[in-house]
Amino acid sequence: MQHNIPNPREQTKAMKLSLVIPLYNEDESLEQLHREICAVADENKYDIEIIFVDDGSTDQSWSVIEKIAASDSRVSGIQFRRNFGKAAALQAGFNAVTGDIVFTMDADLQDDPKEIPDFLRQLEETGVDVISGWKQRRHDPWHKVFPSRVFNAMVSSMTGVKLHDHNCGMKCYRREVVNEVSLYGERHRFIPVLAAARGYKAGEKVIAHRARQFGHSKYGFARFAKGFLDLLTVWFQTRYGQRPQHLLGTIGLVIIALGIVGYCLEGVKTAYLLSQAFISAEMLTNSKPYIAGLLMGLLSPYMLAPILIGMVFIALGLVAELFTVRTIQPEKCYSVKKETGKRI
Numbered sequence: 001m002q003h004n005i006p007n008p009r010e011q012t013k014a015m016k017l018s019l020v021i022p023l024y025n026e027d028e029s030l031e032q033l034h035r036e037i038c039a040v041a042d043e044n045k046y047d048i049e050i051i052f053v054d055d056g057s058t059d060q061s062w063s064v065i066e067k068i069a070a071s072d073s074r075v076s077g078i079q080f081r082r083n084f085g086k087a088a089a090l091q092a093g094f095n096a097v098t099g100d101i102v103f104t105m106d107a108d109l110q111d112d113p114k115e116i117p118d119f120l121r122q123l124e125e126t127g128v129d130v131i132s133g134w135k136q137r138r139h140d141p142w143h144k145v146f147p148s149r150v151f152n153a154m155v156s157s158m159t160g161v162k163l164h165d166h167n168c169g170m171k172c173y174r175r176e177v178v179n180e181v182s183l184y185g186e187r188h189r190f191i192p193v194l195a196a197a198r199g200y201k202a203g204e205k206v207i208a209h210r211a212r213q214f215g216h217s218k219y220g221f222a223r224f225a226k227g228f229l230d231l232l233t234v235w236f237q238t239r240y241g242q243r244p245q246h247l248l249g250t251i252g253l254v255i256i257a258l259g260i261v262g263y264c265l266e267g268v269k270t271a272y273l274l275s276q277a278f279i280s281a282e283m284l285t286n287s288k289p290y291i292a293g294l295l296m297g298l299l300s301p302y303m304l305a306p307i308l309i310g311m312v313f314i315a316l317g318l319v320a321e322l323f324t325v326r327t328i329q330p331e332k333c334y335s336v337k338k339e340t341g342k343r344i
Contacts, residue, residue: 016047017116018099018175022089023052023107027060030107034068034075037113044117050075051093052107056083062338069341076341080334087188088334094178102178106169115207119172122205129177129200130192132163133170135209154228158235159193163204166192170207174200183333190234236318251315255308 019037023030034050041048052065054077065077078092090104101120105111111133119131148167155166166189173195181194192202 015101016049016099017041017101017103018097019048019050019103019105020090020093020097021050021052021105021107022055022086022093023057023061024055024083025057025059025061026107027057027064029109030061030064031068033107033109033113034072038072038074040113040116046116048074049097049099051096052077053089053093054079055086055089056080066340073341077339078336079338079340081337082335084334087183090188091183092334092336094183097175097178100175102173102175104169104171104173110210111170112208112210115170115205119205122203123172123174126203127201128203129174130195130202131172132165132192132202132204133168133207134163134165134204135168136164136206137209151228151231155190155193155231158231159190159196161193161196161202163192163202165204166190168207187230187234189230193234233318236322251311255311258308 021033030052037048037050040046050072052068052075054062054065056079062077062079065075065079069075069077076096078096080089080092093104094102101123103116103119105113115133122128122131148165151167156162156164171191173191177191177195177198177200180198181191183191187194196202
């Protein structure tokens with residue numbers, strides 16, 4: 001399918017850009033971010049809409065959004081009753097967009113709106129459906145950068161979607177992508193992966209990463225374990241979502257094989273020790289049989305039981321996740337308290 005994207009500097013009434021900005025406690029950044037986005041839109045004559053999604057902020061973020069929306073008809077806001085997470089905030093924004101091209105970006109001013117024209121240019125030139133930002137040079141503390149790099153390498157390796165920065169909040173999508181990808185939990189990290197599983201093409205673009213001016217980072221080592229489990233879930237859903245028995249059945253066969261091997265080794269060990277009962281003098285002078293028996297005992301089914309049980313629990317978790325993704329309604333993963341702007 002041929003996609004036609006207008007030149008970023010040519011005015012076209014046919015194309016509309018939607019910017020979805022999830023946020024949590026970013027009241028100091030919002031007005032400056034709004035000004036920067038509007039400056040880019042005015043310079044390039046873009047038809048835009050800006051959707052701020054307040055994910056249960058406890059500061060004055062919602063008041064600032066209401067103020068901005070009152071002064072700019074292109075701005076609307078959605079306020080959650082509590083903090084439901086970034087994936088839910090993005091899903092609420094995706095449900096509200098009306099544009100042909102959808103941008104997501106963080107509200108902390110570390111993403112630069114001046115990158116928007118280059119995203120559009122690359123979208124046109126490459127024909128991809130998703131472009132993910134790559135913060136090649138980062139201005140974050142090491143405890144955020146290091147786990148992020150490890151996580152990105154794992155995602156690229158396990159999913160085959162080779163991106164340097166899956167976590168980057170600044171991304172550009174064709175509208176049909178956000179219409180097909182559903183988000184819940186913390187799946188927002190994997191939108192390019194989920195899109196690729198649907199047959200869409202993903203690319204990336206190096207972007208400038210600005211130092212945080214206000215507030216503090218909300219990511220670090222604590223999210224690494226959650227991210228790995230989410231990665232495992234997404235890997236399973238995209239690879240085996242319609243044929244789970246191919247994976248779970250293989251795991252079952254491996255468990256059965258290990259059990260058989262364990263029983264065989266236990267039998268060999270027992271036979272060996274019985275044979276030594278007839279040579280008591282040798283047993284007193286030579287400890288090697290005892291060492292060999294001990295090593296063989298480590299491979300008994302009793303020692304393997306915790307590993308096998310752990311594998312069963314992981315398999316059950318994957319089945320539960322598969323059931324969830326088949327039955328969950330993303331729009332039910334959050335509760336809207338208020339809306340402001342043109343959407344009312």
